[in-house]
Amino acid sequence: MKCQKCDKPSTFHITELTDGKPVELHLCEEHAREYLTQSSQEPTTASSMAAVLAQQMAQQMAVGQTAEELAELDQQICPCCGISFYDFRSQGRLGCPHDYSCFAPQLEPLILNVHGETKHVGKIPRHAADRSEAQTRLIQLRRQMEESVADENYERAGQLRDEIRRIEQSEEIQ
DSSP, X not given: OBOSSXXXXXXXXXXXXXXXXXXXXXXXXXXXXXXXXXXXXSOOSSOHHHHHHHHXXXXXXXXXXOHHHHHHHHTOBOTTTOOBHHHHHHHSOOSSTTHHHHXXXXXXXXXXXXXXXXXXXXXXXXXXXXXXXXXXXXXXXXXXHHHHHHTTOHHHHHHHHHHHHHHXXXXXXX
């Protein structure tokens, strides 16, 4: 969704009650900062609570990540599956179990907010650990095979294909 004041993507979605009716605003970081600082400087006619909230949001934006930091963060890539943090943010899905450790500082607040905990406390199947390692290895091998094909290193791609088949067959037996 685009900002209502320019063509940049909107990153802030503000719902304000005006005359008892909700009014939605979709703004980019720059225009949201302007809106929030402007509304916090105006005298509070409707509600002092709204002004306090707007001021707090403006402070959080000033303290929070800048666009440059977010762009730098989006460039982080998992060494196992190759997914970038930007891919995760846009798709809402991680690529492999190692993404949880690769993107831990960014994911922990999100997971805590959604689940209320950051550690799994449920049951784990007995065979899950072995399978998880094999799945991770398969993801790595498939990625390496794709890179080998792209580099036209077909001999290496064939070796990787054979190793993938060997792992897949051993999983079917178990």
